[in-house]
Amino acid sequence: MDFNFTEEHLMIRQAAKDFAETELKPGVIERDEKQLFPKDQMKKLGELGFLGMMVDPAYYGAGLDTISYVLALEELSKIDASAAVAMSVNNSLVCFGLEKYGTEAQKEKYLKPLASGELLGAFALSEPEAGSDATSQHTTAIDKGDHYVLNGTKNWITNGSSASIYLVIAQTDVAKGSHGINVLIVERGAEGFSIGPKENKLGIRGSDTHSLMFNDVKVPKANRIGEEGFGFKFAMETLDGGRIGIAAQALGIAAGAFEMSTAYAKQRKTFGKAISEHQAIAFKLADMATEIEAARWLVLHAAWLKDQNLPYAKASAMAKLFASEVAMKTTVEAVQIHGGYGFVKEYHVERLMRDAKITQIYEGTSEIQKMVISRSVLK
Numbered sequence: 001m002d003f004n005f006t007e008e009h010l011m012i013r014q015a016a017k018d019f020a021e022t023e024l025k026p027g028v029i030e031r032d033e034k035q036l037f038p039k040d041q042m043k044k045l046g047e048l049g050f051l052g053m054m055v056d057p058a059y060y061g062a063g064l065d066t067i068s069y070v071l072a073l074e075e076l077s078k079i080d081a082s083a084a085v086a087m088s089v090n091n092s093l094v095c096f097g098l099e100k101y102g103t104e105a106q107k108e109k110y111l112k113p114l115a116s117g118e119l120l121g122a123f124a125l126s127e128p129e130a131g132s133d134a135t136s137q138h139t140t141a142i143d144k145g146d147h148y149v150l151n152g153t154k155n156w157i158t159n160g161s162s163a164s165i166y167l168v169i170a171q172t173d174v175a176k177g178s179h180g181i182n183v184l185i186v187e188r189g190a191e192g193f194s195i196g197p198k199e200n201k202l203g204i205r206g207s208d209t210h211s212l213m214f215n216d217v218k219v220p221k222a223n224r225i226g227e228e229g230f231g232f233k234f235a236m237e238t239l240d241g242g243r244i245g246i247a248a249q250a251l252g253i254a255a256g257a258f259e260m261s262t263a264y265a266k267q268r269k270t271f272g273k274a275i276s277e278h279q280a281i282a283f284k285l286a287d288m289a290t291e292i293e294a295a296r297w298l299v300l301h302a303a304w305l306k307d308q309n310l311p312y313a314k315a316s317a318m319a320k321l322f323a324s325e326v327a328m329k330t331t332v333e334a335v336q337i338h339g340g341y342g343f344v345k346e347y348h349v350e351r352l353m354r355d356a357k358i359t360q361i362y363e364g365t366s367e368i369q370k371m372v373i374s375r376s377v378l379k
């Protein structure tokens with residue numbers, strides 16, 4: 001493993017950092033309060049190539065590696081975890097699978113506008129009664145010859161109302177269990193497809209989370225990705241990569257809270273000295289710094305394995321598990337270091353604390369990551 005970043009990695013990290021400071025920071029508190037999706041900012045991220053970072057330039061992507069991707073996500077998540085998750089879903093849950101398993105026609109029609117940021121994508125696996133237990137799909141895609149008829153409800157879908165293209169997982173043949181599941185590309189506006197109201201959330205409030213309802217939606221067979229019955233494996237493989245993105249998001253939330261806490265501790269004085277000179281505070285910062293560094297190496301390791309075409313499912317689960325726990329712990333301590341100021345919105349850390357929580361839940365809860373890791377080590 002090469003521990004040095006290339007010039008290109010450093011440039012991308014800096015570009016993401018600058019974007020976060022100039023484009024995301026102004027208005028991030030208002031977007032959180034009013035649950036506003038960062039629409040204009042996502043458009044600009046697309047123009048800068050951040051929405052199809054790892055996609056081949058032949059399909060309008062930026063042709064970068066996963067290391068670049070996690071460096072960018074970390075920087076954006078320090079400021080705005082809502083924009084970061086919208087970007088992460090488009091890159092790792094939508095573009096990745098379309099590029100790897102889509103037909104040329106699908107790539108031409110759907111991947112190009114998604115990778116260029118012209119359109120946004122969503123990934124719909126979870127259902128009201130199938131979250132962790134993802135094989136228990138109730139949404140059905142009944143085979144009607146040249147098309148499927150889709151019925152059911154998907155829950156908690158990120159980019160739910162902002163997306164134009166949805167990858168929907170559904171059961172075609174119940175008797176075949178997870179081998180009877182398909183993944184279909186559904187366009188916004190398809191007859192019988194409706195979108196529920198925006199969820200009112202604890203954190204990542206700028207991200208638009210909605211349920212999706214399908215009522216006899218006709219989806220052409222040409223919109224199935226991969227072979228018949230490939231949908232569950234597609235979802236699992238996609239999530240292996242997605243979890244690296246969420247791990248980077250969690251790392252960014254933690255690192256953002258740490259940077260703010262360090263700066264604050266150096267200037268806030270109590271009992272005649274900066275609070276950073278009280279050992280209780282200095283040691284909190286030492287613990288935060290150490291845990292963030294460990295999380296960063298797990299994230300970079302998982303990204304590096306993916307770039308080397310080596311197996312990365314266990315490494316990505318470990319990175320997500322650890323980084324999300326670090327994000328939660330670090331942000332709670334960040335609020336503590338800020339005292340009363342930490343409890344009000346202007347100081348940002350209370351938002352980061354609320355945002356951190358979701359990283360332990362979506363793209364597989366911490367318990368599910370432990371299931372993936374333990375199955376791998378016990379195999």
Ligand code: CAA
Nearest residue numbers: 125131132133134135158178233236237313362363364368
């Ligand atoms: N890659 C390829 N295939 C895989 C796989 C992987 N990583 N993991 C499992 N499979 C295959 C298995 O090999 C098996 O196939 P065979 O029968 O041919 O062997 C099939 O899939 C079924 O696997 P399991 O028997 O292991 O299935 P399970 O019911 O025990 O579930 C699980 C496994 C890991 C718990 C899975 O259900 C899971 O990941 N659950 C969490 C779901 C999740 O992460 N949802 C996230 C939704 S997206 C999201 O959240 C986005 C966002 O917020 C931004």
Ligand code: FAD
Nearest residue numbers: 123124125126131132133156157158209362363364365367
């Ligand atoms: P459950 O599966 O009901 O789990 C409840 C609790 O039980 C959890 O603590 C869980 O870890 C634990 N548990 C469950 N099974 C076990 C077990 N076998 N062993 C030990 N513990 C267990 N999904 C999408 O498909 N696409 C999206 O874009 C998307 N975006 C999301 C955005 C937000 C803001 C949220 C909140 C969710 C999103 N999700 C999305 C759904 C998310 O992936 C699920 O919420 C998550 O996988 C957990 O499923 P669940 O909510 O049904 O919880």
